[in-house]
C-alpha cells in the first residue's frame with residue numbers, strides 16, 4: 001500500500017500543510033480531463049447494494065491451526081491476548097478484549113479505511129458483511145442468509161421484540177429471572193401493540209432447581225393466546241443455563257396443532273451461552289437466538305448477531321431501514337414492497353465501525369480453529385474448579401447449579417455478611433476483576449473463560465477465602 005507522506009514524525013507543520021494544499025489543488029485542476037476519459041465504475045449508492053461480483057481487498061487471510069492431536073495448547077491460546085499483567089480478568093461475561101488475529105484484522109481494515117474511506121468501503125462492504133454472516137452461520141449451524149448483524153445483544157433483542165408481530169390481546173410469556181433488556185424491550189413493544197406481557201417464576205432457588213421443574217412451569221403457563229416465549233439462555237443473575245432444547249421439545253406438540261401464525265416462537269437472549277456452549281440454532285431448537293459477539297466469543301467490540309429460522313423471520317417486521325438487503329434502495333426508489341422479512345432486511349443500515357463488523361470473520365475462525373467443543377469443555381472445567389473451591393468455604397453460598405446441563409461459564413455466589421458490591425470491591429483491590437449482577441437481588445459473579453488459567457481461578461479463591469467473617473475464623 002502506498003505510504004502517506006508529508007506528516008514528518010506525525011506532526012503537520014504549517015509549511016507542510018501549505019505544500020500539501022498546493023499539491024492537492026494541482027491534482028484537482030487536472031481532474032476533469034482524467035474523469036472524462038474514465039468509464040464510470042459500477043455505482044454503489046448505498047454501499048451495500050453494489051456489484052455482487054466484487055471481491056474484498058482483504059479476504060480473511062488468517063487461518064488458525066486446528067488443535068494438535070494431544071489437545072489444545074491453552075498457554076499458546078492465552079498468548080493471543082495482550083492483557084494487562086497485573087489484572088486477573090475473570091469477567092469474560094462483560095466486555096471482550098480481542099485475540100491477536102481479531103486485533104490484526106481490525107487494524108488492517110481501519111488503516112485501509114483511513115486511507116480510502118469511500119472506495120475501500122464500496123469494494124469491501126457487501127462481500128465482507130456477507131462473509132461475516134456466513135462465518136456466523138457456519139459457527140451456529142444456520143445458512144448465512146438467516147443471520148442478521150447488529151451491534152450487541154441489547155440491539156438484537158430490541159430489534160426482535162420491536163418487530164415481532166404480536167396482536168392486541170396476544171401474550172408474550174417471559175420469566176422473572178430474565179434480564180432488563182428482555183423485559184424492557186417487551187414492555188415498550190407491547191405498549192404499542194396492546195399485547196400482554198406475563199412474567200412467571202420458574203424456581204424458588206436456582207442452585208436447587210432442575211430441568212423438569214423449569215420446563216414444567218413454563219409449559220403449564222402457555223395459554224391459547226401465547227405467541228412468544230421470551231427467555232435467556234444463561235441467566236446473568238445466577239448463572240443458571242436454561243434447558244432450551246428440553247423446552248423446545250415440550251413446545252413441539254403444542255405447536256403441532258397450531259397454524260403457522262399462532263405457533264409459540266421460542267426466542268432466546270443468547271448473550272452468555274454463545275461462545276461458550278457447543279450448540280447450534282438447530283440443536284437448541286429455538287426460533288431466534290440473539291447474542292453480542294463481544295463477550296465470550298471475544299469478537300470485535302460493538303458486534304452482535306441475530307439467528308432466526310424461516311418460521312421466525314416470517315413472524316417479524318423490520319423496524320430500522322437496512323442497507324444490506326439487495327433490493328433495499330430499489331424498492332424505495334421504485335415504490336414497491338420489499339417483500340417478506342429476511343435476516344438481511346433485519347440488519348440495521350447506516351454507516352458503522354465497519355472494521356469491527358468485518359473482523360467478525362476472524363473471530364469465528366479463531367473459535368473454530370481451537371474448536372467449539374474444546375472451548376466449551378475448558379470453560380466448564382474452570383467454572384467447576386471455581387465452584388468446587390467456593391463450595392468448601394462455609395461463608396460462601398453458590399447460586400449457580402452444579403449440574404453441567406444447567407450451568408455455563410457464569411459462577412454466581414453470595415459472601416456471608418457482605419453485600420455483592422462490597423465483595424466485588426474487595427476482589428478488585430486484589431486485582432481480580434469480578435462484577436455484581438444488575439438485578440433486584442445482586443450476586444457476585446466470576447466468569448472464567450478459556451482465556452483464563454487454573455492458577456488464576458485459585459488466586460481468586462484465595463482472596464475469597466480471606467473474606468471469611470471473623471466469627472468463622
Ligand SMILES: Cc1ncc(COP(=O)(O)O)c(C=O)c1O
Nearest residue numbers: 152153154179181236269271292
Ligand atoms: C442476559 C444479558 N443479555 C444482554 C446483555 C447485554 O449484552 P450486550 O452488551 O451484548 O448488549 C447482558 C449484559 O451483560 C446480559 O447479562
